[in-house]
Amino acid sequence: AATRSGVRRLFLLELAQQVKYLRRNLPHLDAICLHLRELGSCEEVREDLLAAAIDRTFLADGRLPRTEQDFRERLAAGRSELVETASRLCGRVHEIAALYHQIRKRLKGGKVLSQAESLRDIHEQLEQLIYPGFISGTPAERFEHLPRYLQALLRRLDKLDADPGRDRALLRDIRPHWERWLERAEQHRRKHIDDPALSDFRWLLEEYRVSLFAQELKTAVPVSDKRLRQLWERVV
Numbered sequence: 001a002a003t004r005s006g007v008r009r010l011f012l013l014e015l016a017q018q019v020k021y022l023r024r025n026l027p028h029l030d031a032i033c034l035h036l037r038e039l040g041s042c043e044e045v046r047e048d049l050l051a052a053a054i055d056r057t058f059l060a061d062g063r064l065p066r067t068e069q070d071f072r073e074r075l076a077a078g079r080s081e082l083v084e085t086a087s088r089l090c091g092r093v094h095e096i097a098a099l100y101h102q103i104r105k106r107l108k109g110g111k112v113l114s115q116a117e118s119l120r121d122i123h124e125q126l127e128q129l130i131y132p133g134f135i136s137g138t139p140a141e142r143f144e145h146l147p148r149y150l151q152a153l154l155r156r157l158d159k160l161d162a163d164p165g166r167d168r169a170l171l172r173d174i175r176p177h178w179e180r181w182l183e184r185a186e187q188h189r190r191k192h193i194d195d196p197a198l199s200d201f202r203w204l205l206e207e208y209r210v211s212l213f214a215q216e217l218k219t220a221v222p223v224s225d226k227r228l229r230q231l232w233e234r235v236v
Contacts, residue, residue: 003064004059004064007059007064007065007071008051008054008055008059010071011054011058011075012050012054014075015075015079015082018079018082018083019050021083022050022053022082022083022086023046023050026046026049026086026087026090027087027090027091027094028090028091028093028094029042029045029046029090030042031094031097031098032045032049032090032093032094032097033045033046034101035097035098035100035101036097036100036130038104039130039131039132039134040132044132048132048133048134048135048136049086049089049090049093049135050086051135051136052089052135052136052140052143053082053085053089054082055140056085056089056140057078057081057082057085057086058074058075058078059074060140089135092143092144092147093135095147096130096146096147096150099147099150099151099154100126100150102154103122103126103150103153103154103157104126106154106157107119107122107123107126107157112164114164114165114168115160115161115164115167117168117171118160118164118167118168118171119160121171121174121175121178122153122156122157124178124182125153125178125209126153129146129149129206130146130150139199142203145203145206145220148210148217148220149206149209149210151214151217152209152210152213152214152217155213155214155216155217156209156213156214159213167213170212170213173208173212173225174205174208174209174212177205177208177225177228177232178205180232181198181201181202181205184198184235185198185202188236193236195235195236197231197234197235197236198235198236200231201228201231201232201235204221204223204227204228205228207219207220207221207223208223208224208225208228211223
């Protein structure tokens, strides 16, 4: 993780002119910063965007350059793509930020006791999806699904207003898996364990939430309680 951060920094230094241009001209930046103001300053959001753009342009295969020659080859191959990649990323982040803002506004409304358990779960889910550094911290292949997960949250809020009892019943299906993941993720964080199976489980949980609370949006992969239990057996 430290090496990845350092390599990002090397790319930023080598691409000083493009980075200077991007810092001044990232599309939708003002709107993005406004919608994500609870997460940090606009400068922090901008740097997170730039870090993610570097990852997508030069480190998309997940492999870090280990020699100067490898670094220079990647630099030459991706140099002309950085601005376009960053602009495209900003478009997606703008969409995500607007959905996040809508959800935050909905959650600030009046609270009803019958919805308390469901709203607590929604807050937890939202904090795990959108957090300081989420743009570069979310794997690129998962990042593309964030709008659907947030749309599913909005659909869930609509249904929650209409039938809190139904939401609570569905909550009993997801909470055991969710709490198991939260506990194990915290253990791994403290021990610096990087477990791909736990990451797969975490994102399959998001698909399971879609299947429970917003079936009309459809899942990206087949998902069920049984599949989650089978995947958990592979977690460290």
